[in-house]
């Protein structure tokens with residue numbers, strides 16, 4: 001069975017430090033049993049849609065390891081080889097997660113790359129995503145990843161880069177305020193971007209679907225469509241859900257409330273493999 005999605009067991013998931021505004025007030029406040037139930041539901045949802053999930057063992061002291069979107073950026077090199085670029089987490093607390101995930105990639109024969117000799121802050125698919133069907137990467141900087149890291153990433157994969165700047169700390173990762181449904185359509189939180197970036201996104205993606213602020217704070221934009229037909233999203237985001245249904249997708253609601261306390265939801269709880 002070829003795994004298509006990577007998750008990490010939530011055994012040690014908690015909020016132990018505050019590195020984004022969502023975490024404030026939640027230190028020590030995670031219900032671990034509820035978190036495991038919610039995590040299992042997300043995993044089962046991907047499996048039911050036909051995406052087998054590999055699971056990394058939990059590591060004590062690494063509460064954010066569960067956000068497997070962040071420690072690496074996978075893709076295929078122009079010659080078709082599977083590759084993963086190593087992240088360099090902005091927060092020192094999260095840096096030890098990276099080796100755990102990169103060891104997993106290496107064990108399955110994936111080539112591993114560093115972006116530069118001196119580490120540039122880069123948080124994997126939190127801030128960079130492949131535009132479906134194109135040799136193009138959409139990258140966000142402003143809070144976690146550095147612009148130079150995005151440039152180096154695109155060079156490594158010989159891909160075009162669309163780089164945008166994030167300006168609101170509540171949407172500190174690109175995957176909290178922009179979610180691609182396909183090469184033409186995306187969900188967006190417009191207030192998260194500076195004006196030139198917003199104009200660039202409007203030129204690039206003909207259909208931009210607005211996520212209202214209250215739902216954006218529940219990370220509706222961190223929902224995910226693994227196949228262009230289904231959209232997995234935090235429950236209690238009815239406006240977003242209706243707008244996605246209007247585009248012809250089936251909406252699958254899951255509750256990730258414990259992970260929202262850490263600033264993460266569906267998209268960042270997993271890594272899609274090429």
Ligand code: ARG
Pocket residue numbers: 019020023064067069070094125126127173175176262263264265267268
């Ligand atoms: N607590 C984590 C952090 O702030 C959450 C990461 C969520 N990941 C994401 N791709 N948005 O780093």
